Amino acid sequence: MRIGDLSAATGASARSLRYYEEQGLLASTRSGGGQRHYPSTAVDRVSLIQSLLSAGLNSAAILDVLPCISNEAIRTPWLADRLTSELDRVNKQIEDLHRTRDILAGLVEEYRVDQPRSQETAS
Amino acid sequence: MRIGDLSAATGASARSLRYYEEQGLLASTRSGGGQRHYPSTAVDRVSLIQSLLSAGLNSAAILDVLPCISNEAIRTPWLADRLTSELDRVNKQIEDLHRTRDILAGLVEEYRVDQPRSQETAS
DNA sequence: CTTGACCCTCACACGGATGTCAAGTTTTAG
DNA sequence: CTAAAACTTGACATCCGTGTGAGGGTCAAG
Numbered sequence: 419m420r421i422g423d424l425s426a427a428t429g430a431s432a433r434s435l436r437y438y439e440e441q442g443l444l445a446s447t448r449s450g451g452g453q454r455h456y457p458s459t460a461v462d463r464v465s466l467i468q469s470l471l472s473a474g475l476n477s478a479a480i481l482d483v484l485p486c487i488s489n490e491a492i493r494t495p496w497l498a499d500r501l502t503s504e505l506d507r508v509n510k511q512i513e514d515l516h517r518t519r520d521i522l523a524g525l526v527e528e529y530r531v532d533q534p535r536s537q538e539t540a541s
Numbered sequence: 542m543r544i545g546d547l548s549a550a551t552g553a554s555a556r557s558l559r560y561y562e563e564q565g566l567l568a569s570t571r572s573g574g575g576q577r578h579y580p581s582t583a584v585d586r587v588s589l590i591q592s593l594l595s596a597g598l599n600s601a602a603i604l605d606v607l608p609c610i611s612n613e614a615i616r617t618p619w620l621a622d623r624l625t626s627e628l629d630r631v632n633k634q635i636e637d638l639h640r641t642r643d644i645l646a647g648l649v650e651e652y653r654v655d656q657p658r659s660q661e662t663a664s
Numbered sequence: 665c666t667t668g669a670c671c672c673t674c675a676c677a678c679g680g681a682t683g684t685c686a687a688g689t690t691t692t693a694g
Numbered sequence: 695c696t697a698a699a700a701c702t703t704g705a706c707a708t709c710c711g712t713g714t715g716a717g718g719g720t721c722a723a724g
Contacts, residue, residue, distance in 0.1 A: 420691095420700080420701075421700085421701070422699095422700065422701080431682070431683080432700095432701085433681090433682060433683065433684085434681075434682065436702095436703090437680095437681070437682075449690080449691085450690090451689070451690040451691070451701085451702085452689080452690080452701085452702060452703095453689095453690065453691080453700085453701055453702075454701085454702090466644070469637065469640060469641045469644065470641060470644075471681080472634075472637055472638075472641070473637075473638055473641040473642075473645075476679090476680070476681090477680080477681080483645075483648070498649065501645060501648050501649045502649055504645055505642065505645040505646055505649055508638060508641060508642045508645060509642060511595075511638060512635060512638050512639065512642060514592065514595055514596070515595075515596055515631060515634060515635050515638065516635065517592060518592045518593060518595070518596035518631060519596075519628065519631045519632060519635065521589070521592060521593075522596075522606075522624060522627055522628040522631060523628055525606070525624050526621065526624045526625055526628055543670080543671075544670090544671070545669095545670065545671080554712070554713080555671085556711090556712060556713065556714085557711075557712065559672095559673095560710095560711070560712075572720080572721090573720090574671085574672085574719070574720040574721075575671085575672060575673095575719080575720080576670085576671055576672070576719095576720065576721085577671080577672090594711080599709090599710070599711090600710080600711080
């Protein structure tokens with residue numbers, strides 16, 4: 419598939435896909451004219467990148483972590499520590515987010531008591 | 542308390558506190574010489590701002606939402622929708638983060654099987 | 665009054681993923 | 695063959711909370 423197809427399949431802009439490649443996160447082969455071609459597995463790869471990005475890992479961190487998915491050989495103890503520390507970070511982030519959610523939920527609830535126009539936006 | 546005290550109490554830099562004020566999120570009175578003074582309630586206020594910021598609300602969104610905490614009068618139906626939509630966003634973010642955490646946790650686990658040097662970094 | 669800690673207001677810089685524009689090339693449909 | 699659609703590289707712009715530095719003012723203690 420070409421970059422437009424991958425973009426459509428993942429929701430990532432072509433710009434972002436080129437950026438991922440530039441950062442070493444995503445590989446592509448080139449056609450004779452220089453256009454990128456991706457295997458269908460690239461869709462999952464991009465999804466994974468997007469997940470990690472939205473979890474607050476930057477591209478360098480992802481680069482550290484991603485290879486261990488595809489390449490068992492490079493699993494160093496250092497990498498385990500890296501993974502664990504990222505995991506801790508994400509866990510903490512989830513905790514924080516839970517607290518914030520409770521704040522917001524409390525406000526919504528409090529509001530609904532005053533003006534009962536239920537919208538049923540259940541969690 | 543002065544800005545240095547509030548900074549120490551909240552962990553937010555003085556720069557950030559001034560920024561919050563500039564964005565209308567945080568009020569202060571000024572001494573004769575122009576220095577900021579805060580009531581002790583400002584500590585909670587700043588904590589709240591920090592929570593919302595880290596939940597991905599930008600200062601404009603917080604400005605929309607924060608007043609309803611201190612001022613009951615301005616609770617419009619529009620505000621309820623705003624709150625609900627931010628809540629939905631945060632909930633979705635939590636979901637995504639859970640998935641990402643599982644990915645990372647899976648990697649850590651997978652790794653530990655191969656190289657059993659337990660570090661006991663429990664979640 | 666003097667000194668040192670603290671504070672003031674600009675104003676510029678950054679990080680990092682993404683948007684966007686320009687000028688040129690490749691691919692595909694007709 | 696030709697025109698349109700899709701792609702290429704390169705460069706600059708944007709967002710936005712925060713860092714940082716300059717140049718100067720304030721405040722409390724000695």
